Amino acid sequence: MIRIATRLILMAALLVVTGGCGGPAAVTPASVPPLRWGGDAEGGAPFVEADPANPARVRGFDVEIATMIAQGVGREPQFVQVAWASIEQSLARGDFTIGMSGLEDRPALHARFAVSLPYYEFREVLAVRAADSARVRTLADLRGRRVATLGATMAWEMLLAARTSHGVLPVSYDDDVHPYSDLVSGRVDAVLLDHVLAERSLRRIGGFVIQPVPLARGHYVAVLAAGDSALRDxxxxxxxxxxxxxxxxxxxRSWNVWDTQQAEFQQKVLRDSMPGRDTTAAPTATTAQATRTSASIATYLPSLLRAAVITLVLSVLAMALAIAIGIGVAAGRVYGSRSVRLLLTAYVELIRGTPVLLQLFVLYYGLSDAVRLPAFAAAVIGLGLNYAAYESEIYRAALEAIPTLQLEAARTLGLSEFQILRLVRGPQALRLALAPMTNDFVALLKDSSLVSVITVVELTKQTAIYATNAGSWAIPGALCAIVYLAMSLPLSRMARRLEHRWKLS
Known part of the structure; x- marks a missing residue:
């Protein structure tokens, strides 16, 4: 019997290996996981941007390169939205396999990740107002002047060095749009950034001059986890x-970022990596500039509404968590022992004394080695824990506002402390706390915009992506404000009606 059973097991295993048809099993597309890659659509074209014709999709030369890479390894590409400044941290915690969105090659990347070969060479160029173009050509000409750039970039490191050597005043921005608009308006005196970004802003807003001589050169690369060296190859x-x-x-060429220097750079990459092979001749075809479809309200409104739903669900869940924890903390501080009160007071002061943004970073990135929370769950927990501290103070103040004579009368009637809380103290405290609770929920709706730093695309982040495509914050900002008001005003009205009803009763 044992021998027969063994033969049956071996036959079953053979059928599994051969696919039951006498040949090797074909891998179905469904069995191959997608190649998740992270980028920031807020960065805009030509890197990654939401497609104006269909905001649910992205386009850009990094999008097309990611598709080529996915096809090269036999997988389907899947885009993951993440703030540009958080791409490396999200890659380290495993949110996606490859990070690509105009990432600059630098030594720090090689120390932490598996880095691809460079696929594009950019030039660090200086942009100045036309009146200054004749006398401001290098950083040495900007002593005591304000020079803007993106933080955490090669240009930022150059400005930090120039602050010591030439006395320039570096100004850091979170995006590449406002530096150039502030240059035109006179808030800064120059901008140092990649020529791709400079030329894009020149086409968009104009009003400045790009100096032709680059101050440095760098390269865009893709980054993978340190253990993915085989996939990197x-x-x-x-x-x-x-x-x-x-x-x-x-x-x-289709994104209008090709020139003869790129041809020389690619030939050099091929020579360095595959010596002895013939290189491709430098192209001479004319450039066909990609046309930008105007970002209309009709095409972006569905994406804004979907993001609004995410914001509302996130806020409701976080507020429910805050109320539950806040009630427990308030009760502990009113009825608990001295050690319990001290512990809960320390929690309240710690949460109220530190920024919610820092708490989200610690919860999502800082604890990722021990607990890898999904981004949405981390957002709910982070906001819930933060607002629980404020809610607990509201409930504690409301509980302590009930007259002592009422509590003593209830004890005289033989009610237990729990019965007093449930029947006497609690209902009255709820009426006192209702208005502050409503204010807190409206504030939480707005603070939910902070969760975009941990890859949650909520209303404000989607609006920022829309504004990048539209080239203006006027219409996107107005739409975003209307949606926020549409969510918060009914709640405030409902709370006022409830207060009025309780007052009459």
Whole structure:
């Protein structure tokens, strides 16, 4: 019997291996996981941007390169939205496999990640107002002047060094749009950034001059987790193949970022990585500039409404958590022992004394080695714990506002402390706390915009992406304000009606 059972098991195993048809099993597309890659659509074209014709999709040369890489490794690409400044941290915690969104090659990346070969060479260029173009050509000409750039970039490091050597005043921005608008308006005296970003802003707003001589050169790369060196090698193989057959050139030409220097750079990459191979001749075809479809309200409104639903659900869940924890903390501080009161007071002061943004970063990134919370869950927990501290103070104050004579009368009647809380103290405290609770919920609705730093695309983040495509915050900002008001005003009205009813009763 044992021998028969063994034969049956071996036959079953053979059927599984061969697919039951006498040949090797074909891997179905459904069995292959997608290649998740992270980028920031708020950064805009030509890197990654929401498609104005369909905001649920993204486009840009990094999008097309990510698609080439996914096809090269036999997988489907899947985009993950993440703030540009958080791409490396999100990659480290495993939110996606590859990070790509105009990421600059620098030594710190190689120390932490598996880095692809460079696929584009950018130039750090200085942008100044036309009146200053003749006398301001380098950082040495900007002593005592304000120079803007993106934080955590090669340009920022250059400005920090120039502050010591040339006396410039670096100004850090979170995006690449406002530096140039502030340059035109006179708030800063120059902008140092990639030529791709400078030329994009020049086409959008104009009013400044890009100095032709670059101050430095850098490269865009893709980053993978340190343990994904085998996948990194496959990515490099795909990038070399696309350089060799001209696919990368066609992508860069379609986004109007190709020039003869890129041709020389690609040839150098191919020579360095595959010595002895023939390089592709430098192209001479004319450039076909990609046309930008205007970002209309009709195309973006569905995305804004979906983001509004995320904001509302997130806020409701976080407020429910805050109320539950807040009631427990307030009760502990009123009825608990001295040690319990001290512990709960320390929690309240710690939460109220530190920024909610810092708490979200610690919860999502700082604890990722021990607990890897999904982004939405981390957002709910982070906001809930933060607002629980404020809610507890409201409930504690309301409980202590009930006259002592009422409590003594209830004890005289033989009621227990729990019965007094449930029948006498609690209902009256709820009426006193209702208005502050409503204010807190409206504030939480607005503070939910902070969760975009941990990859949750809520209303404000979607609005920022829309504004980047539209090139203006006027219409997107107005739409965002209307949606926020549409969510908060009914709640305030409902609370006022409830207060009025309780007052009459």
């Amino acid at each position: 496959s990515v490099n193989t795909t990038l070399r193949a696309r350089m060799r057959d001209g696919s990368l050139e066609r992508v860069f």
